[in-house]
Amino acid sequence: MKVAIFGGSFNPVHNDHIKIANRLVEELSLDKLFIVPTFVAPHKQGEEVISGEHRLQMLKIAFEGCDKIEVCDYELKKGGISYSYQTVEHFKHTLSLEKLYFIVGSDMLENFPTWKYPERILKSSSLVLVERKNGESCDEQSILKINSLFNASVTRVKVFGETVSSTKIRVYQALGLPLSNLVPSAVESYILNNSLYKQNELYSYVERALPQKRRVHVAGVILTATSLAKKLGADVKKAEISALLHDIAKYENPDNFSDFKLPSETPEDIVHQYLGEYIARIKLGVLDEDVLTAIKYHTTGRPQMSLLEKIIYVADIIEPSRMFLGVEQLREEIKKDFFQGFKICLEEIVDFLLKSGKEVYPLTLDALNYYK
Numbered sequence: 001m002k003v004a005i006f007g008g009s010f011n012p013v014h015n016d017h018i019k020i021a022n023r024l025v026e027e028l029s030l031d032k033l034f035i036v037p038t039f040v041a042p043h044k045q046g047e048e049v050i051s052g053e054h055r056l057q058m059l060k061i062a063f064e065g066c067d068k069i070e071v072c073d074y075e076l077k078k079g080g081i082s083y084s085y086q087t088v089e090h091f092k093h094t095l096s097l098e099k100l101y102f103i104v105g106s107d108m109l110e111n112f113p114t115w116k117y118p119e120r121i122l123k124s125s126s127l128v129l130v131e132r133k134n135g136e137s138c139d140e141q142s143i144l145k146i147n148s149l150f151n152a153s154v155t156r157v158k159v160f161g162e163t164v165s166s167t168k169i170r171v172y173q174a175l176g177l178p179l180s181n182l183v184p185s186a187v188e189s190y191i192l193n194n195s196l197y198k199q200n201e202l203y204s205y206v207e208r209a210l211p212q213k214r215r216v217h218v219a220g221v222i223l224t225a226t227s228l229a230k231k232l233g234a235d236v237k238k239a240e241i242s243a244l245l246h247d248i249a250k251y252e253n254p255d256n257f258s259d260f261k262l263p264s265e266t267p268e269d270i271v272h273q274y275l276g277e278y279i280a281r282i283k284l285g286v287l288d289e290d291v292l293t294a295i296k297y298h299t300t301g302r303p304q305m306s307l308l309e310k311i312i313y314v315a316d317i318i319e320p321s322r323m324f325l326g327v328e329q330l331r332e333e334i335k336k337d338f339f340q341g342f343k344i345c346l347e348e349i350v351d352f353l354l355k356s357g358k359e360v361y362p363l364t365l366d367a368l369n370y371y372k
């Protein structure tokens with residue numbers, strides 16, 4: 001009997017998990033694929049994870065009717081930190097198995113040698129890497145490392161196409177955006193009926209203040225900014241809140257705020273950065289100066305920007321729903337070298353403004369001269 005274990009937090013399960021699971025069954029000619037939600041993933045402690053019961057129910061709904069796929073509550077029942085070596089040994093001993101596969105993603109494979117008792121995992125199972133992009137060099141290096149450290153081979157299964165992440169689903173749901181292309185409809189109903197992944201008052205405010213299209217943009221800025229913050233060692237929570245609130249004044253009229261003072265000769269496109277900072281501070285009670293400043297200069301930039309300001313400025317330009325000509329190139333530059341990419345973003349924006357006959361705001365010119 002050929003069996004594989006596919007573990008993860010599944011917070012929540014989404015269309016990509018389903019695609020991967022079906023592909024694994026087919027590609028490895030499995031008799032059974034066990035989906036094993038973790039109780040607390042050792043590498044994810046501290047991240048917001050909803051109760052195991054909800055995650056389990058959504059998995060059961062998502063894989064209902066799949067003969068060869070079974071959702072297993074072993075780690076949830078066991079409780080405590082879920083260590084893969086224990087799960088693998090449990091399956092190996094409980095079922096009499098000819099072959100046991102253990103599924104890992106690229107990010108997991110990289111850290112595999114640092115897991116608890118990796119040699120015990122490899123004694124009871126063989127690793128299967130789910131590859132999402134062709135020939136990623138970190139995958140090659142990780143495979144070579146596992147080969148040389150443990151004398152073990154890694155089977156590779158390619159699952160290409162658009163990727164979905166659980167993080168995206170949580171942000172979409174918190175902003176009241178539809179999940180229909182991200183999770184099966186029964187899972188979407190479950191999430192809505194149980195009001196899962198609803199966040200704080202700030203999210204509710206943005207949901208009320210902005211139309212759907214703008215919230216899709218905001219979700220993109222949150223995802224891009226938090227991922228940049230993680231990579232660059234900036235404060236991820238501040239990046240999230242700044243991104244969430246950066247466009248809150250986009251549909252507000254400054255005349256409705258009697259105490260608000262707009263810098264003189266501010267073009268219409270730029271008003272919302274100043275008004276946004278005002279609303280965040282006065283109406284929403286945001287006290288964090290770093291966050292307020294990141295909102296205040298997100299459109300224009302300025303000289304001597306903090307790392308957080310740069311992250312919000314860049315994320316606003318390159319987030320996934322932006323479609324303008326040249327955006328793909330900017331994303332590549334940012335991926336290669338954030339600080340160099342930031343300068344290129346500034347230059348491109350000024351170039352675009354000049355070409356379209358618009359005036360360049362003095363603060364933006366100052367920023368350009370400062371960073372050139």
Ligand SMILES: [Fe+2]
Nearest residue numbers: 246247298299
């Ligand atoms: Fe904006």
Ligand SMILES: [Fe+2]
Nearest residue numbers: 217246247316
């Ligand atoms: Fe924006």
